[in-house]
Amino acid sequence: MPTIELDEASVRVPLPGRGEREVLAPTTLTLTERRIGVIGANGSGKSTLARLLNGLVRPTSGRVSVEGRDVVREGAAVRRLVGFCFTDPAAQLVMPTCVEDIELSLRRRVADGTTRRARAMEVLAANGLADHAHDSVHSLSGGQRQLLALAGVLALDPTVVVADEPTTLLDRANTRRVGDTLFGLDQQLVLVTHDLDLAARCDRVLVVDAARVVADGSPSDSIAHYTGLVDR
Numbered sequence: 001m002p003t004i005e006l007d008e009a010s011v012r013v014p015l016p017g018r019g020e021r022e023v024l025a026p027t028t029l030t031l032t033e034r035r036i037g038v039i040g041a042n043g044s045g046k047s048t049l050a051r052l053l054n055g056l057v058r059p060t061s062g063r064v065s066v067e068g069r070d071v072v073r074e075g076a077a078v079r080r081l082v083g084f085c086f087t088d089p090a091a092q093l094v095m096p097t098c099v100e101d102i103e104l105s106l107r108r109r110v111a112d113g114t115t116r117r118a119r120a121m122e123v124l125a126a127n128g129l130a131d132h133a134h135d136s137v138h139s140l141s142g143g144q145r146q147l148l149a150l151a152g153v154l155a156l157d158p159t160v161v162v163a164d165e166p167t168t169l170l171d172r173a174n175t176r177r178v179g180d181t182l183f184g185l186d187q188q189l190v191l192v193t194h195d196l197d198l199a200a201r202c203d204r205v206l207v208v209d210a211a212r213v214v215a216d217g218s219p220s221d222s223i224a225h226y227t228g229l230v231d232r
């Protein structure tokens with residue numbers, strides 16, 4: 001599996017007229033497991049941690065690297081390695097139809113339009129969306145939209161998939177479909193989630209609380225730590 005490293009990486013954001021806020025305290029981690037869960041309360045810093053991994057957020061201090069590539073100095077290379085799936089697929093789906101959306105993802109990879117269309121159709125088929133290729137993205141259900149957004153990320157064959165609460169907007173059946181897709185991936189997965197059933201399927205789970213990783217271990221130990229914080 002790939003190696004993701006955080007070396008004393010912190011994130012502070014300026015608050016106009018009020019100094020700054022630490023949204024992630026200096027954090028050191030080496031992540032080599034296949035499936036890594038990140039859980040914690042709203043506003044604890046999970047998304048910030050996830051966004052550091054592909055350079056969407058830059059560390060204020062310290063270093064973050066993926067496969068030895070620094071997310072700041074080698075940002076383009078890191079973004080090729082790390083696919084990022086957002087909570088709200090609307091953040092990712094910008095083209096009118098499903099097949100055009102996948103083609104947009106592929107534009108830098110496949111120059112020839114006919115080949116690109118064929119590849120996009122394959123990607124849709126692999127994700128159970130072939131029948132919707134020419135449908136409007138807006139006609140899809142929430143679960144189908146999330147699968148389409150994920151398909152757009154997977155079309156680029158990333159080495160690592162970071163998914164930030166990909167099932168939060170979904171009902172139970174779609175949570176299961178998207179969860180099964182994510183846990184069926186060959187790639188390394190970093191999954192930020194409020195769904196403790198999904199967290200329980202990971203190999204290692206980090207608990208974030210008040211801008212710090214406060215627990216890091218097996219799913220059962222980390223989930224127990226988190227529920228202990230909530231029940232405190």
Ligand SMILES: Nc1ncnc2c1ncn2[C@@H]1O[C@H](COP(=O)(O)OP(=O)(O)OP(=O)(O)O)[C@@H](O)[C@H]1O
Nearest residue numbers: 013014021023040041042043044045046047048049
């Ligand atoms: N650019 C920013 N400016 C100001 N505050 C920020 C910024 N980025 C993050 N924060 C704050 O840092 C805290 C952590 O945010 P983050 O989005 O990482 O939390 P989270 O654990 O993912 O929360 P949720 O579960 O609600 O998605 C929040 O209080 C958020 O408002």
